[in-house]
Amino acid sequence: MNKIPCDVIKDLLPLYYDDVCSRATQKTVEEHIESCTDCKRILDKMRINIGLSPETIEKNKLEGEALKSIKTFWNRSKAAAFIKGLILATISCAVLSLGYIGLTQWNITKVPADVIQITEVSRLKGGRIAYHVKMTDGYNVNQVNFKLDNDGNFYMTPVRPVIKSKKFADIGLANSYEFVDLEQVNANQKAKGKDVEIQAVYYGSPEDHILIWKKGMVLPAASDAIEAQFVNLDKD
Numbered sequence: 346m347n348k349i350p351c352d353v354i355k356d357l358l359p360l361y362y363d364d365v366c367s368r369a370t371q372k373t374v375e376e377h378i379e380s381c382t383d384c385k386r387i388l389d390k391m392r393i394n395i396g397l398s399p400e401t402i403e404k405n406k407l408e409g410e411a412l413k414s415i416k417t418f419w420n421r422s423k424a425a426a427f428i429k430g431l432i433l434a435t436i437s438c439a440v441l442s443l444g445y446i447g448l449t450q451w452n453i454t455k456v457p458a459d460v461i462q463i464t465e466v467s468r469l470k471g472g473r474i475a476y477h478v479k480m481t482d483g484y485n486v487n488q489v490n491f492k493l494d495n496d497g498n499f500y501m502t503p504v505r506p507v508i509k510s511k512k513f514a515d516i517g518l519a520n521s522y523e524f525v526d527l528e529q530v531n532a533n534q535k536a537k538g539k540d541v542e543i544q545a546v547y548y549g550s551p552e553d554h555i556l557i558w559k560k561g562m563v564l565p566a567a568s569d570a571i572e573a574q575f576v577n578l579d580k581d
């Protein structure tokens with residue numbers, strides 16, 4: 346048999362690859378490829394690059410390799426690369442927004458004691474301890490956490506997000522008259538099955554705080570002006 350020119354075989358290769366040529370053509374191509382590494386390489390390249398004719402996809406599915414074709418598609422298609430980029434961009438965006446919300450909303454930073462100013466500590470008529478608290482750095486306090494340790498130390502810990510705000514700092518938790526009701530705290534603890542009597546009250550964290558009161562300390566009686574701060578609370 347005369348050797349068929351490579352150009353003719355190259356024209357036939359796609360048909361051969363797609364399995365849509367006659368038996369005779371198929372045989373011709375196969376015979377040529379056996380002795381021609383150039384054309385064989387072209388066919389091999391086709392198998393690698395295309396790899397996804399509708400027949401192949403169907404075959405893959407039948408062979409339970411659908412996952413493989415998805416993976417192949419994912420890895421090779423430019424469209425997929427774009428979608429992949431889009432998905433990654435969306436995820437990064439979500440992570441960044443969530444991170445920003447977190448930094449401005451999650452109250453995870455304890456206010457250092459050196460900017461906490463406690464003044465006018467006094468005893469209200471009902472027995473509660475009143476005090477005025479102010480954050481001297483001018484930033485807002487978003488939340489106050491309470492903790493009573495096993496030794497009876499009661500901590501009122503002011504916390505803020507990582508990105509702190511000055512908004513409401515002049516009227517909120519960062520600048521106001523507050524009180525602590527020892528009897529109530531003791532009763533709450535008892536109700537929780539933890540019978541610890543309060544020995545001391547601190548504003549700040551267990552590591553960094555200001556003492557407001559400790560057992561044995563005699564506090565001055567609250568002035569009328571301070572009593573007046575809590576009148577409405579008593580009515581509620």
Ligand SMILES: [Zn+2]
Nearest residue numbers: 351381383384
């Ligand atoms: Zn050839």
